[in-house]
Amino acid sequence: MQxxxxxxxxxxxxxxxxxxxxxxxxxxxxxxxxxxxAADLVIPADGLTILPGLFDMHVHLRDPGFTxxxxxxxxxxxxxxxxxxDVACMPNTKPTIDTPETVQxxxxxxxxxxxxVHPVGCITNGMKGTSLCDYPALIEAGICAISDDGRxxxxxxxxxxxxxxxxxxxxxxxxHCEDLSIIHGGIINKGNISEQxxxxxxxxxxxxxxxxxxxxxxxxxxxxxHIAHVxxxxxxxxxxxxxxxxxxxxxxxxxxxxxxxxxKVLSKDADYRMNPPLRTEEDRQxxxxxxxxxxxxxxxxxxxxxxxxxxxxxxYAPNGVIGMETSLAATLTLYHQHLLTLPEIVKLMAERPxxxxxxxxxTLEVGAPANLTLVDLQKxxxxxxxxxxxxxxxxxxxxxxxRGKVVLTMTNGMVRYQDEA
Numbered sequence: 575m576q577x578x579x580x581x582x583x584x585x586x587x588x589x590x591x592x593x594x595x596x597x598x599x600x601x602x603x604x605x606x607x608x609x610x611x612a613a614d615l616v617i618p619a620d621g622l623t624i625l626p627g628l629f630d631m632h633v634h635l636r637d638p639g640f641t642x643x644x645x646x647x648x649x650x651x652x653x654x655x656x657x658x659x660d661v662a663c664m665p666n667t668k669p670t671i672d673t674p675e676t677v678q679x680x681x682x683x684x685x686x687x688x689x690x691v692h693p694v695g696c697i698t699n700g701m702k703g704t705s706l707c708d709y710p711a712l713i714e715a716g717i718c719a720i721s722d723d724g725r726x727x728x729x730x731x732x733x734x735x736x737x738x739x740x741x742x743x744x745x746x747x748x749x750h751c752e753d754l755s756i757i758h759g760g761i762i763n764k765g766n767i768s769e770q771x772x773x774x775x776x777x778x779x780x781x782x783x784x785x786x787x788x789x790x791x792x793x794x795x796x797x798x799x800h801i802a803h804v805x806x807x808x809x810x811x812x813x814x815x816x817x818x819x820x821x822x823x824x825x826x827x828x829x830x831x832x833x834x835x836x837x838k839v840l841s842k843d844a845d846y847r848m849n850p851p852l853r854t855e856e857d858r859q860x861x862x863x864x865x866x867x868x869x870x871x872x873x874x875x876x877x878x879x880x881x882x883x884x885x886x887x888x889x890y891a892p893n894g895v896i897g898m899e900t901s902l903a904a905t906l907t908l909y910h911q912h913l914l915t916l917p918e919i920v921k922l923m924a925e926r927p928x929x930x931x932x933x934x935x936x937t938l939e940v941g942a943p944a945n946l947t948l949v950d951l952q953k954x955x956x957x958x959x960x961x962x963x964x965x966x967x968x969x970x971x972x973x974x975x976x977r978g979k980v981v982l983t984m985t986n987g988m989v990r991y992q993d994e995a
Contacts, residue, residue, distance in 0.1 A: 575987055576614040582606045583619035583948065585938060586916035593624070595944040598987035603940050615989070619948060622981065625920055626936040627659025627945035630898060631927035632723070632748075632802060632826060632874035635661075635691070638679060639668025644879035644965050646680065649898075650687035651963040652877070654991035656898040657947035657980035660690040662931060665701065666724035672696040672707050674715035681716050688990035690945075692718035692931065694748065697736045703728050706736055709743055718931045721748035723802055726784055728754065734791045741797035746931055748800045751784035751809065752849070761889070763836045763851040771842070773889065776851050782808035789816045789823050798822035800930055803876050805831045805850040807860035814869040824930050826872040829897065829904035830970045832862040844891035845968045848878065851893075866913060871926045873919075875901045879966030895970035899962050904971060906951065906978035948982040955979050 580593040583606075592609035594602035602609060635649040653661055663680065665671035671680070677693045684691035695717035699705050701724065709720065720740060726749070727733040733749075740747045757780050762768050764775025785801055789812065792799035804810060804827045816823045830848070835855050838846040846852060864870040878894025885891045897904075905923065908914040914922075928935055936945055956975050959967040983991040 578615045578617065578984070578987065578989070579609060579611065579613035580624070581609070581616065581618050581620075583622050583624045585624050586920050595984070595987045598944055600938065600940055600942050600944050603938070617982070621950070623916065623949045623951055624938060625657065625947045625949060626924045626938055627947055627983070627985065628657050628902060628923045629660040629927040629936070630658045630875050630877065630901065631662040631872060631931060633661045633663050633877040633898065634666065634879065634894070635663045636879055637667065637683070638676065643881055646683045646691065647687060648963060648965045649877070650684065650689040650691070652896070652898045653689050654983045655963045655980065656900065657902050657949065657983050658689070658898055659936075659945040659947070659983065659985045660692065660928075662692045662694050662718055662927075664721060664723040665694050665696045670696050670701050671717070672699050672712070674711055677712060677715035677717055688985040688988060690985070692933070694719045694721050694723070696720065697722045697727055697747070698732065701725060703732065706732065706739065709739055709745060713743060713745060718933065719746035719748050719800075721750065721802070723748060723750045726750050726752045726754065730787060730791065733788065734794060737792050737797045737799065738795040741795055744932065746798065746800055748802050749784070749788045750802050751781050751788060753780040753783050756780035756783065761847060762839050763853050765836065765854060767836045767839060771839070776849070778806045778808060778853065778857070781806050781850055782812060785809040785812050789813070789821055792823065793821045798824070801825035803828055803831070803850055803874070804861065804864070804870060805853050805857060807857045810860045810864040810869055814864065817869065824871045825869070826874045827861050827865065827870050828874055828876050829901055830895065832858060832865060833904060833907060834858070834970070842888040844885045844888045845895060845970065845972065847888070847891060847893055848876065848895045848970070849893035865922070871922070871930065873901065873905055873922045874927070879964055880968050882967055885968045895968050896962070896964050896966050897970055899964070900957055900969065900971045900976070902949065902980060903976035903978050907976070909951075910977055944987040945985050947980055949978060950981050951978045953977070953979040953981070
């Protein structure tokens with residue numbers, strides 16, 4: 575295996591070092607300019623920042639069953655271009671991830687991509703809400719959590735039973751918080767914009783209600799719950815109070831919820847439609863406050879690819895946006911605004927996701943697997959959907975200019991992505 579010398583690279587804490595990578599691991603880390611070992615590849619990294627490989631714990635790879643939108647190979651390529659070395663993939667595939675055979679298919683296809691893909695199994699068989707899956711069999715096959723993401727578990731007793739079983743198995747549960755009877759066919763946030771466009775809106779009560787329900791159910795069995803893609807002021811506050819009460823609740827949000835509002839859908843561009851939808855400025859500020867005060871544990875993407883033809887009609891397009899190649903750059907907006915430090919970003923995008931899913935911590939210490947990301951914090955670039963590695967083009971941050979770009983991603987000691995520039 576190739577040996578790699580990284581020269582003069584700075585970590586999130588401002589410490590400048592030389593790194594030697596060999597046999598897939600970090601074998602030496604010393605003061606910058608002092609490492610003299612011969613290496614097959616020398617990378618001068620002056621001015622670059624090194625981060626542990628990021629973990630996106632909420633992506634849709636669409637494989638098996640919907641590979642016209644994305645597949646494991648292209649999804650992994652998108653992840654690497656975003657500095658992401660591990661992903662947790664959601665189970666709303668075809669077939670759904672409710673059997674060991676489907677788990678095995680995903681793991682085998684992902685094995686050569688350089689990205690560690692962690693399948694999330696279904697809570698209910700076929701995500702139909704009628705019977706619970708065989709969790710021990712799915713755990714043995716290799717799942718990291720369970721969820722019916724893409725839809726809620728409608729029956730509260732069924733969700734309570736799933737939480738109870740998961741507690742006994744030490745299995746994380748991820749909830750898509752949506753009440754379908756409240757949503758009732760809405761396609762954007764319910765409010766002034768939906769009224770202006772004369773389209774059905776998605777009332778925030780849908781998310782807030784199920785968020786509260788899941789927390790109550792988790793507390794009733796003394797278990798844990800992870801709330802997916804938080805988007806409302808109400809949900810942030812419900813989670814904040816539950817944490818203060820000592821309930822084992824964690825949660826995530828996406829960059830578009832703290833950088834954008836529902837004003838974007840005035841363009842009638844379906845690339846700005848996702849579920850949950852973009853909300854109001856008040857919600858955006860509440861989500862941001864939740865990140866800054868620690869209420870929100872993780873920043874994820876909810877990467878949800880669709881074909882251009884599917885996204886061509888604002889009124890009938892499926893919900894979802896892609897974001898793995900832009901998530902770090904988008905989050906670095908908060909760094910450049912002096913709202914988050916780099917260690918805080920590492921915690922949100924690398925450390926907490928692994929902790930929540932009970933996976934090993936990724937570090938930059940000697941002996942750790944060489945899963946790492948080099949970032950140019952000052953590089954300015956414009957998001958061009960045609961240059962992305964995903965099959966899809968429904969990029970939420972299309973044509974936006976960011977400051978900060980991934981220039982190299984390494985997994986297990988191999989350079990898997992390198993910026994063309």
